[in-house]
Amino acid sequence: MSEEYVLEMHDIVKEFPGVKALKGVQLKVRPGTVHALMGENGAGKSTLMKCLIGIYKATSGKIIFQGQEVSFPNTLSAMQAGISMIHQELSPVMERSVCENVWMGREPRKGIRVDHKKMRQDCRELFQKVGLDLDPDEKMGNLTVAKMQMVEIAKAVSFDSSGGIMDEPTSALTESEVEHLFKIIEDLKSKNVAIIYISHKMDEIFRISDEITVYRDGEYIASDRAENLNIDKLITLMVGRTMDKMFPKIECPIGETVLKVEGLSSGRAFHDVSFELRRGEILCFAGLVGAGRTEIAETIFGMRTRTAGKIYKEGKELHIKCPEDAISNKIGMLTEDRRGNGIIGLLSVAENTVLANLKKYGFPLSHSKIRADASDFVNKLNVKTPNLETPIANLSGGNQQKTLVARWLLIDPDILIVDEPTRGIDVGAKAEIHSLITKLAAEGKAIIMISSELPEVLGMADRVLVMHEGTMTGIVDREDATSEIIMKYATGETAPQS
Amino acid sequence: MSNTLASKRDFDIKKFLSQNSIWLVLVIMVIGLQIVSPVFLSTNNLRTMLEGESIKGILAFGIMWTILSKGIDLGAGSIVALVSVITASLVQPIGVANKLFPEMAALPGWAAAIVGIAIGALIGAIVGTIIAYTKIPPFIATLGTQLICRALAKIYSTQPVSNLSPDFRIFAKGKLFEIIPSIVIIFLIIFAISGFMLTQTRFGKNIYAIGGNDHAARVAGINVERNLIKVYIWSAVCAAIGGVLLAARTGSADPSTYGLNYELDAIAAATIGGTSHTGGVARISGVLAGILVLGVINNGLVLLSVDDNMSNVIKGIIIVGAVIIDMRKNAAKK
Known part of the structure; x- marks a missing residue:
């Protein structure tokens, strides 16, 4: 495993009108590892990822991917460069088939016609690879949320990315599907794919991650190997801050x-x-x-x-x-x-x-x-x-x-x-x-x-x-x-x- | 800044002009037309024009509410037809030729009018309930009303119903001060009622809120369903009044042609008058101006003897242009 980083983000700042969501944070991910991002809601994890894949444009900062400085204008170019993201909120097209959803926007073509046969075939192969038992012609809207999530994961795998981002991928999955996902992740790791994993579930984090980076209030707090941390240490890193005087609590009698x-x-x-x-x-x-x-x-x-x-x-x-x-x-x-x-x-x-x-x-x-x-x-x-x-x-x-x-x-x-x-x-x-x-x-x-x-x-x-x-x-x-x-x-x- | 605003109301000339640009257009059109065709401003011509536009205008004062609530009413024209044949059949004196119900004595004019309006209200209540509770698009629901009411009118009477009693025709034929046709008076009354409800009642405020953001309206405790039903009742009642007046004015009611495409002209008038199809924006004065603009265009094109098809082309361009301008005006606010 190479020691150098596949992805480096330096001093990323993201300002929204009136709010500074990221205040110069960093992230360094090694190839073939699972890198967990931790922090409370609003710590800036999702925002940072959105800056990475081009949903947001960072106000300032530097992103180096595979040794080159990059700035993706949109998610498609990020995907083409090899970074795909599984979003927290799913956005499938419910009325179309599973396979059309997987290949949306990049349908295989024969001349100007969409090659439905190849699309279906590729889809079957892909599902086999990730061990998903689904009919490519099934309507997306007929699937359970968990199955949709698995399709979404399969779709990310199909990009042959060198970096994958998973934002709360298990939120809708049942236990056995989570196991399944972890197997896919292990498999990707062995192919030297780096995975950025965002989750609030401590047990998952400690099970699959190699490294953990903690953010708080849009600031970078710490980064360490998972084996050097435990739940208590991690929570302290996530919340440990001095209370500011913003809350003018008035003690008042509490009634009936x-x-x-x-x-x-x-x-x-x-x-x-x-x-x-x-x-x-x-x-x-x-x-x-x-x-x-x-x-x-x-x-x-x-x-x-x-x-x-x-x-x-x-x-x-x-x-x-x-x-x-x-x-x-x-x-x-x-x-x-x-x-x-x-x-x-x-x-x-x-x-x-x-x-x-x-x-x-x-x-x-x-x-x-x-x-x-x-x-x-x-x-x-x-x-x-x-x-x-x-x-x-x-x-x-x-x-x-x-x-x-x-x-x-x-x-x-x-x-x-x-x-x-x-x-x-x-x-x-x-x-x-x-x-x-x-x-x-x-x-x-x-x-x-x-x-x-x-x-x-x-x-x-x-x-x-x-x-x-x-x-x-x-x-x-x-x-x-x-x-x-x-x-x-x-x-x-x-x-x-x- | 916040302390001085207590009850100061700045007059903003730019805002005033932008909100009332349609009146400016109207004035320009009137002046231009008067120059090319001096008969335009004659009492006779004005009366003909107003009489001709009043019924569609009344429809517009109803339909604007449906548009304001982010809906539409495509059924209004057919309601005009259905109500006009039913009321007409109730006021045929015994003994006239082709009487629909030969044995039935004619009802007093006012009673027939009330029956007609009640039928309109019932139709509105049904379509409103369907829209409010099934959440189907108003476009579809009222397309249904359009087809069904037209068909019901034709089933009710296969041929025109004519020879109506004079005490019924007075609704449209009467004159105030020997000069203002009663149909125009009724038009102005509906204008006043609609405007009053829009700005002076809780119902009006509720509809602005529902059209602007129905989720927020619900959270603020507004009963969205009940209010939507009221909107469609009002729109159908306006159409029914139109139906009564059309029968009274012409002394007859033809199930297949009466009210045909009236809803489109009414929608056009409301739209030109600044009623936004994205909901939440409408001004009664704008709609009044929209009706007059359409009337002046119709009348002017006749005076200038422009061919009928060409005048529809011109109307089409004006309507689309008005909506483009309107959308740009409101885009910034949403």
Whole structure:
């Protein structure tokens, strides 16, 4: 095995408007090894990989692949150069066949006609190579998610790459398929292919990786051989940071129980979640992406069907079927996807502010009252906008978020759910939102906060509910909460039953 | 910056012009046409033009809501046909030639009109429910209404229904101050109602929100389904009013030609008037201008004796051009 690196990334910086996602990180991968990237959500692993294969363009930095400096304009050129990526989110064309999906964009041709026979033949050979038993003519949409993932892996293998990136490849696989994948990986390794492996699952990482690089908050932390590390050391590297003073937690008396959730489940997203939420309390849902945190909130708010369990508010059972029901029970929810289901871009700041509360303004609508309320909250929450008629889409992310907070405050909620309230907004607005949430709790509102940022969770929460793949693995009180404990639960260890 | 905005409302001339450019176009067209054809601004010609455009205009004030909610209503023209034959059959006095139901006494005009509008509302409720709950594209659902209502009209009466009672025809034939045709008055009333609902009621705000981002609207507690049903009811009611007026105006109702392609003209008017097919954008004044622009084009091309086919070419170009401009205007905001 050669000692030199097949891939080197130096001082990679990636800036998004308002956020510096990568602050000059490095990565060095040897051929024929599995190199694991570790870090919390938002540490920059996926962003770094996207810079590598040309989905993003790095703001600055140098990429050396097989001894040559490269900069791929798009994924296709990266693939042609020999780097393929299996994405975290699959994007197959459901209506076409498996084999068309595998060869999409590079179909074998005879003259100008697509050579379907060769395509099918090649596909069979490829599947045989990776030990996948599938009919090339099967429609992609008929496959299970796990099988789709295997097709995706086969597709990556078909490029004969010298480097492969796997971003959470096992998230949808069953145990036997994971074993299968590991066999494929071993096989690729023996062919001197380098594999960059991103996963949150510790056991997998230690089973298959040769080297591990850790990132945190867009910075390079450390890189070492896997045998020199263990789970505890790794977690310390991933979370070990000094807490900053961003979280102005106000100690306030915690009142009686407002919300009680018993054995709540929703399909396969999560099951058997129980907790209580009290007045003045901030309960954080922690866990890794896909653990089911957002889904719990959506179920309480009526955006998702409840398949089992009961929800009580102030001792009364709730039957919430849609957000409208939740709002009339004085539950508000600031959703994670601000653009997708938060703002209505074309409408003005004022209209967006009062949207959840139009009942209040009578018939015909009292525009002067709408303006008065909107301007009141714009001033109170310090929303920076040229005027109330400005379309909300023209505002910065932080100011959009503050407008949405105003929307929910206007319904005077007893319970406010905030899902990733500070994602993608700049540091200043972040601090404002933190202090706002704390203040609301101090006013006696009960808050559920979902956050993927551990410091945010530790800084804000009175209690932390930790989820792992749809199961509640523990509830930790503020005084016992440390990054290490939360990370442990989030990666699958369950709390001792007390 | 944020402290001074409390209730200041800046007048922005550039924004005003960009939002009202369609009126500018209208004024230019009117002036130009008046120069080439001096009869254009005569009372008679204006009255003919307005009378001719009123029914399609009423349809446009309904259809614009479906477009605003990111849908469409292709069924409006056929609803005009169905409602016009049914209401017409109810107001044929006993004894007239070719009476559809020879034994049945004529209903009072107002009662027949109410029956017609109720039928429209029912059709709208059905198609709206289908769209809201099955989530099939409104284009397809209302294409269905178009085919079915036209066919029902032809089944209902195989031939034109004529000889309608005078107390029914008054809806279209009456005149205010001896000069303004009642059909134009009704057009203006529908304009006012539509505009009022759009800007002054929760329903209007809800539809803007649904058209702009239906997921966000739902999260904000808006009942998307119920509101969509109301939209299609309103659009069908407008079409039904159009059907009643068309029968009243012509004193007859022909199931195969009445309302034919009216929905296309109405969609064109709403579109020229700045109603965005990507949803969430509409102004009632824009749609009014769109109706008038189309009317002036129709009327002008007749005055200039432009051949019918050529005038459709010109209309087609104007509609596509208007949408291109509109999309560019809204692209930045989405």
